[in-house]
Amino acid sequence: MxxxxxxxxxxxxxxxxxxxxxxxxxxxxxxxxxxxxxxxxxxxxxxxxxxxxxxxxxxxxxxxxxxxxxxxxxxxxxxxxxxxxxxxxxxxxxxxxxxxxxxxxxxxxxxxxxxxxxxxxxxxxxNHYFTPPAEKAKQYIDSGDIGELVYCLAKMGFNGGEANYAPAGSPKIKGHPYFHMRAFLTHPFSVMRHFCGDITHIQTFSDRPGFRRSAGDVMVSINSIHVKFANGGVGYLLSQRGDAVYGLGGWWSLEMAGTKGTFTIENCVEKVSYWKAEKGIAPISVQPEPVVTDFGTNDFSRxxxxxxxxxxxxxxxxxxxxxxRANGRDALAVLEYTYAVQESYERGGEVVRPHRLPPLHGNPLFMKN
Incomplete structure (x- = not known):
């Protein structure tokens, strides 16, 4: 029904x-x-x-x-x-x-x-991890093909550059320094948490380029964020709001590396590549060939x-x-991370521990004694 x-x-x-x-x-x-x-x-x-x-x-x-x-x-x-x-x-x-x-x-x-x-x-x-590439990547994790998390690199934001810049006119944006943090960091943080688990420490170095300063734009549009996950892995998130053109992987890319393998997702919905960590891999000179699953689309709207x-x-x-899936507690987690980013920025790049999430109580209708 x-x-x-x-x-x-x-x-x-x-x-x-x-x-x-x-x-x-x-x-x-x-x-x-x-x-x-x-x-x-x-x-x-x-x-x-x-x-x-x-x-x-x-x-x-x-x-x-x-x-x-x-x-x-x-x-x-x-x-x-x-x-x-x-x-x-x-x-x-x-x-x-x-x-x-x-x-x-x-x-x-x-x-x-x-x-x-x-x-x-x-x-x-x-919605950013409700995609075929994310589903395929999660299969690699659940089957043990990634192993213990080593690092996660995420790059997510907007393509642009100085020539494309125009000051915001909307009152929901103009004059609000944390607009990009609060309006957008939910997405990359939710993807990182989906694959890697809870974040326990956050440190950020954020700023805005000169052309924004000259225009009197107060938005802190460039965010360089270092994180530590509860499982011991480390991560890095770069997000910017149209201050530059992204390179490899496009506007949305993520790489998760573990002790048994590494995957990358490019352009959110486009493709996922997997590298297996096998015995005998040369440390520098030879990169193993990846298994690439290309979904043949760049239609983010789906x-x-x-x-x-x-x-x-x-x-x-x-x-x-x-x-x-993607419940209120999940959304609160990434909102807590966003506020930790803001706090770290205000404190000159100090490490901040996000506020703890409310405990899970469980539902007696579903949990058996």
Missing amino acids: AVKIGIVGMNGIGNNHAACYKEDELAQLVGVCDVVKERADVAAEKFGVKAYYSLKDMIENEPDLQVVDVTTGGIDNGSWHYEPAMEAMSYGKHVLIEKPLAHDIHEGRELVAFAEKQKVYLGCNL TFNNRLHAFLEDISNQVPFDQL
Whole structure:
């Protein structure tokens, strides 16, 4: 049976989600909501559903509604997430939130705690690892072909350069130094954590180029981040917001190396390569030939379909709350890392330990004595 969904926030991302739901057999879009009447009306006509102008009205007039998809934006793309998500959960509705989980770390923690209290599913659109290359890479990890983690290198951001620069005009960006950190680091951190586990230490050296300074742009757009994982491995994340053109691997690449093998993913959805660490490998001169799986696409947009479908699958299958893929706790983890990056930057590059995640309690309906 299809999951009945209402979307709040009908700007670009909201319409993207609606289009995904309309082609998914597990979804039934029943309403769209936006405080800007025109947006709601246009989306309602486009997708053949009823328009609402307050979330309360949509929930109370759609008694079979199961999921509220929060695609509102705000400052740093997240300051309008908290209120509608909390309101929906207060009605006992499951919630999917666009990334980042929240603009404020305290609100993010409250969202996760309230979802547990209400016994509802809370998910986040951490869509960057819902891809065929990521699935193939996870198979290498689960089968033991990577071994013990040695290092993880991630490069993710936006191609650009000085000639492409234009100062931001939107009030959700302009004047906010941590926009790139808060609006985007969710994605690379979520991918690194997906493959390598929790991060325990973070150190950053961040800055902005001269052309931003000359324009009076305060965004800290270049982020060089060193991390340590709970399992002892180390990692490095480079993310920048259009200050340069990326080289090998494109705008999104990740390399994970272990004691038994190494994989790389290029351009997020394009391909994964695997090198096996075999006896007799020359230390410098000869690189072993990789096994390359090329998926023949660079269509990043399908990651939204993949992630939303996984959320619907998990709800339909009534998985344990802590086994929901890309759940609220996962999103809170990467928000904590982002705030640790910000703190390290403010403290001149000191090592910071991210705030500990709330403990897992387990669900007695799924856990046997």
